[in-house]
Amino acid sequence: xxxxxxxxxxxxDMVRRGEVTIGxxxxxxxxxxxDCELLVSERLQVVCALDHPRAGRRVAKLAGLRGERWIAFPxxxxxxxxxxxxxxxxxxxxxxxxxxxxxxxxxxxxxxxVEAGLGIALLSESNAAEExxxxxxxxxxxxxxxxxxxxxxxxxxxxxxSAAARRLMEIVRREYGKAKPGH
Numbered sequence: 001x002x003x004x005x006x007x008x009x010x011x012x013d014m015v016r017r018g019e020v021t022i023g024x025x026x027x028x029x030x031x032x033x034x035d036c037e038l039l040v041s042e043r044l045q046v047v048c049a050l051d052h053p054r055a056g057r058r059v060a061k062l063a064g065l066r067g068e069r070w071i072a073f074p075x076x077x078x079x080x081x082x083x084x085x086x087x088x089x090x091x092x093x094x095x096x097x098x099x100x101x102x103x104x105x106x107x108x109x110x111x112x113x114v115e116a117g118l119g120i121a122l123l124s125e126s127n128a129a130e131e132x133x134x135x136x137x138x139x140x141x142x143x144x145x146x147x148x149x150x151x152x153x154x155x156x157x158x159x160x161x162s163a164a165a166r167r168l169m170e171i172v173r174r175e176y177g178k179a180k181p182g183h
Contacts, residue, residue, distance in 0.1 A: 039176035055138035074103035
């Protein structure tokens with residue numbers, strides 16, 4: 001078994017080309033040549049530097065973070081990671097208008113910029129878990145924020161799955177299936 005990392009769009013392309021048998025990605029790929037299976041709907045949270053004035057605190061509404069600089073993936077067609085478009089959509093849904101943001105095309109770089117206090121970010125629980133565990137970042141709980149994204153497996157529709165691949169799918173289902181949607 002080998003493990004490769006890639007964006008969600010790249011994962012689908014690698015599965016489609018037969019370079020990988022099973023992919024994990026965010027959100028379903030609507031292509032007819034791929035099968036996607038929901039594993040979990042992962043909660044998104046606002047992450048900030050430890051010395052941020054709201055670190056470890058709660059704000060009642062997303063509007064309380066309107067004046068912040070946000071760090072997010074740039075908007076790239078076909079990319080389904082948490083991009084600036086997701087953050088913009090949240091603000092638009094709440095009737096809050098435009099936000100200041102910095103596009104950063106690397107999750108690791110985003111987290112380092114947040115640690116340095118250069119902005120805040122909307123990250124999944126798993127993406128920020130290590131930094132939260134090591135106490136290099138904190139969270140801001142937002143009372144009216146209900147945001148998540150789906151983690152799915154992707155395989156070629158009608159493609160052959162070896163016994164090892166089927167066993168891996170069982171393990172992934174079992175381990176990810178333990179998480180409750182939105183948690």
